[in-house]
Each structure stands twice: as structure tokens, then as C-alpha cells.
Amino acid sequence: MATLFPFRDINVHASTSHYAFTSPSSPTAPTLVVDRPSGDLRLNDGALLGAKRVSSIAGILGIIRLRLDKYVIVITKAQPMGRLKGHMVYKVAAIEFLPLRERPLHDHDEDTYLTLVRTLLKQGPMYFSYSLDITNSFQRQADADLSAPLWKRADDRFFWNRFVQTDLIDFRVGGGSSSGIRHHSGQQPGVDPYILPVMFGMMRITPTSINGNPLTYALVTRRSRHRAGTRYFSRGINEKGQVSNYNETEQIVVLNDATGGLAGFAGGDGLRNGSLAARDGKEVQVLAYVQTRGSVPVYWAEMNTLHYTPKLQIRGVETAVPAAKQHFEEQMRLYGDNYLVNLVNQKGREQIVKKSYEQVVRALLSSPSEATKADPITEEKFHLLEPAKQSQILDHLHYVYFDFHSETKGLRWHRAQLLLEQLGEALLKQQYFRGVEMPGDQQGRLEVRNQQTSVMRTNCMDCLDRTNVVQSMFARWTLTRMLHDTGLLRHGELVSDDAAFETLFRNVWADNADVVSRSYSGTGALKTDFTRTGNRTRAGMVQDLMNSITRYMRNNFADGPRQDAFDVFLGAYLPSDSNSGSASPFADVRPVLIQSIPYILAGCLFFVLTATVTRRLPDATIWPLRLLVLICFSVAAWCLRFIYTHGTLYVNWPKLNTPPWALEGYQDALAKARQDQVVGRFLVRRRERGVSSARLSFLEEGKKRIE
Secondary structure (H helix, E strand, C coil), rough: CCCCCCCCCCCECCCEEEEECCCCCCCCEEEEEEEEECCEEECCCCCCCCCEEEEEECCCEEECCCCCCEEEEEEEEEEEEEEEEEEEEEEEEEEEEECCCCCCCCHHHHHHHHHHHHHHHHCEEEEEEEECCCCCCHHHHHCCCCCCCCCHCCCCCCCHHHHHHCCHHHHHHCCCCCCCCEECCCCCCHHHHHHCEEEEEEEEEEEEEEEEEEEEEEEEECCCCCCCCCCCCCEECCCCCECCCCCCCEEEEEEEEEEEEECCCCCCCCCHCCCEECCCCCCCEEEEEEEEEECCCCCEECCCCCCCCCEEEECCCHHHHHHHHHHHHHHHHHHHHEEEEEEECCCCHHHHHHHHHHHHHHHHCCEEEEEECCCCCCCCEEEEEEEECCCCCCHHHHEEEHHHHHHCCCCCCHHHHHHHCHHHHHHHCCEEEEEEEEECCCCEEEEEEEECCEEEEECCCHHHHHHHHHHHHHHHHHHHHHHCCCCCCCCCCCHCCCHHHHHHHHHHHHHHHHHHHHHHCCCCCCCCCHHHHHCHHHHHHHHHHHHHHHHHHCCCCCHHHHHHHHHHHHHHCCCCCCHHHCCCCCCCCHHHHHHHHHHHHHHHHHHHHHHHHHHCCCCCCCHHHHHHHHHHHHHHHHHHHHHHHHHHCCCCCCCCCCHHHHHHHHHHHHHCCCCCCCHHHHCCCCCCCCCHHHHHHCCCCCCCECC
């Protein structure tokens, strides 16, 4: 019988001709062999001679091809996070790259690619389970084919290492490899246990109790691998209908589960397959509630210029309708009705994003019906777009705009509850998933008692801070309903009445906000003091100020390499040794004078500071030094003004997949710098290395931007 689950223990054997992977707990299983340096894959029925055991690993993350070599990425350490429905979930704690070639000399580009991917994998929170599909919600798992290998059940959106598993999957299915690897034809089911799906996001599993009733509370956030990236370099939607910063968050409650704790598996196949031990003979129940978040589905971007507020650009909204249609058709196929909760500002620079979103929704609905609700604080507290009749699948969209900033201004955070009142009927109607363990079922199937029929899709500009506050409100409301339905809370009681559980709930959701924010913006979330304590505090506002400053620095000067790392690991950019003769993609193609100005600024400031704090001799001549200080101070002031005026030239842009609008902005900024009265004459108009007008072919005639 084929093994459906990944091996929990793998030994790595290395020699100059191959790497061999075996499972000591499954001695009859075939050995996976990766030939060196070709990278050819094969299965061997017995142990290979001549290879030395190197170490034991937790799993194979994948195989990645960089500029000159391929590397097997292995998980060397895994941290237990807790049990979900009897299955242990682990966090990736350490990884290692096994090169197929031994390089006597270092290549700068190859080392840069390696550093990018290593840094991403070190910082990114990744999770896996040997026996539970954590890429799918419990509701989707209930419909899964349990006879299929674990990797085949994984949700493609949240199968984070899907690209680097391509070689193993191609070998498994017997198809041709896009990377040129030679392997045997035909199906290779023996590879299944070596393919380990990994999820990127947040995972918190906590055994707790409420009103003295024990339960397991879990929160899982899955980040999509499609259009993944950083805050200002990944916005809006693409032509495939994939949106930036798309996350699915699932709140899970497991009742009457006696398998809690962090101990390893100690039992037969029943526990491995998810058959739980009931507590006191009561049936084991799994309750789950899913929400999503994602960027506003239009073509829009924010151009970094070193100003605190980037320049907002939106391409003609009508061109985004086909992509938005594709996006929402998939969302409704997966989740049912979609309630689009929009929290951007209705005034100022965000207004155009709000209007563009509403224009797209109007175009998608066959017969849109609009309504606006006002109050003394704002003229548009709510803006609703509903289908007047349902004659097509897209008529299951429900747009709800809430003026979050105006309503909560002045620390009036309790007014966010107005959104709950507006959506109360929808929350009641959408239900939640409820499944009950089927006694004696060795595969751990759940008998479905209830299903969630719709989803709340929340967004703000970044889908971070405001979104986090609103999603935690929806989760608390639904959790109270779950516990009422199961009898753990009596009529009139609230989850917040249990002080210990309320503290746990708030901290878990604040941690979730921080994880999602760090992966997108580089810092923890804002407004988490409200999420943790229920109140806006001065200490929280100071922390928000520090996070905002850190975001500014990271988004302008550090996010380019982070975006490059996402692109390389997820397959959006393919390094190739075929371009070994061309210029390095990491080379700085700016004119030397433009590159030198920050160094001139630093030198001048250093001289002024040194001259100011250095003690002078009593008989020393003062005026030459003062003159030099004045000159250096003037030069520093000019350099600072030049950098701020031409900020686009000093943003650390992605080098591998530079956004088209960034290339356009760079050319505009360079043309403006050539008009500078001081240095313009030295910026000779020439063809810079690596700059090609062909890269601006995105400027299709008739498409417009609104700035």
C-alpha cells in the first residue's frame, strides 16, 4: 500500500556522486536519490553504497535552481506548535542548502541569490504537519479525497513551497520537467512521502477553557503564494485575478479532545490519521470560521519617492473588470457569497481607491442597487452595493463600505461596533463549519453538521491595521455564537465575560496582526494595543509611531531585496546560467554622480560633526575651519535637498522584476535630475547599462493613470 503521508524522519547520505534520502522508520520504502551534479532524480530499492550519513532532517522543503547550481533545501529543525484534531503541527526552525556542485570559486550573483532566499526562509514563519493538510480549512478538508497523498490534497494557493517542489512532483507524476531534469517515465508513487507541503503564515494552538469547560482554541492564517510580495511593490490585482497580500484566516475550536499537549505521536494509525480520543465519552467536535483579506482588486500602485506619502497611481478601472471577475468567481466557488468590507478613507488620497473599487463592483453586478447611510460624524458612514436580483454568479457579491477612520477618530474605538450592527444579519446567515468525529473511522473523517455559506472579505489600503481590528470583531462575535450553540455559554453570556479567555483571545489576534504585517510591511501591526486591551493607549500610539518610522525606512530602503527574494523562491523570477555573459541583474545602473551624492552628504555631515565636537588649541586659527564647516554644511544641505527632490532615484527598487511603473518613474526622475542647475550638465544623456526601452512596452496606448 502506498504511503500517503510524508516521512517523519529522513536520513541524508552524501557522496561526491549523489545525495540519498531514506526513512529509518520505513526500511522497506525506496531511497530517493539526487544525482550530482546533474540533479537527476531516481528511486532505489535498497541502500546505496559509498555514501556517508550526514544528518537527520525533518523534511525536504524543495529543490531550487539558481544561476549556476541547484540546491536541495532541507528542514533541519522543526518546533512543535501543538495538536489540531490529534495531529501535531510544526514550525520550520532551521533550513540548510545542499549544493549539487562544489564551487571552488564564489560567484557574486550566485551568492546574492543564496543570501536572498536564505534570509526569506529564516524570517518567514512556515508551518507543516506530517498527517494534517493545514493548507486547507476544515470545511474543505471534509470534502477532500483522503485516499490521495497529502501533497495532492493541498490548496495550491497556500502550498507555499509548491514551486521548489516542482522537480519532485514532476518526477512523481512522470511528466517532463520544466527545469530540464531527466527522470524515469511513468508514475512514481514512492516519491509521495518525500513531498512535504509547507504553509506560510501564522499558527497558534492553545489548550484552554471557558467557564471551566476545556477546549482547544486555534488561529491559522494562510498567506497566498500568488502575487506575494512587499507593501509598496505588490498592490492591487494582476491579469490572472490574483490580488496582493491575500490571506485566509481560520478560527478553530476543538471540543472534547483528550489529545492536547506537545508530546509526539504515541499510538497506532488511528491517531496518525486523525481519529481523536474523546473526553469523558463525549463526541469530539470541530468548529471553524473563515475570513479572507486581500488588496483592492483594481490596477493600482504607490510610487515611492522618499516622501512619507507615496504617489498613488490607478490605471483605467474598466481594464481591471475582467481580472476582478476572474478573482471573485474563484472566491465564490470556494466560499459562497462574498461580503466585501471596504475600510479605506472616503476623503483624501484614498478616495480614488474607494471609488475605483465601487466602479468595479457596479460593473460586475447585473443590476446593482445602492444605498448610503449618514450620521452627524460623516456623510457616508456606510455605502452599500447589493444586487437587486440574482441572475448570475457575480450577483452574490455584497459591497459594504464603512468610514472607519471618521467613526473611530479621537480614540472612539467602540464605534467600530457599528459595522457589526450593520452586518449582523449577514453574520447570522453565513453560519460556521461544524463537524463531529465519526466513531471508529480510522481515517479521521468528520460528519458535517453545519457549513459556512459565505465569507467576509475585508480590506483597507494595506489590508493590515484596520483590517485586523475588524476581523477580530467578526471572530469574537462568531465565537460567542459557536459557544452558545454548543451550550458552553448560556443565553446572554459573552466570550468576553471570561477574563482569562478574553486575554488569550486578544493576544492571539494581536499576534496574528503582527505576523501578517511583518511579512508584508516589515514591521508589527499598528493599533494592536486596542486589539490586546480593548483600549487605545498612549504607549500604543508611541509604538505605532515607531512602527510607522520603521515602515518608512524599510519600504524605501530595504524592501527591494525582500521582493527579489519572494520572486526567486516562488518562481516569479528564474535565474539562469544562459545569461552568464550579460551584466549582473544586481548591478547599480544609475549614473555614478547620482550614486555618489549620498556619500558626499555623509562625508560633509561627518566633517561638520567632527569639527563641532573636537577641542581646538587656544592659539589655533579659527576662520579657515569655520569657512570649511560652512562650505560642508551648504554642500550637505544641497545634497539632502537633491535626494529628497529626486527621491525615486534613491529608492531600493527590486532588481529582478522591477515594476513597470517603477521603471517609468525612474526615467522621469532621471530626466528631471538632468535639468538640475548644478549637476545636470554632468549627467550626460547616454545609454545606461542594463536599461532598455523594451522594458517599457507595458505602456499600451489608451491606458491612463489618474494621479
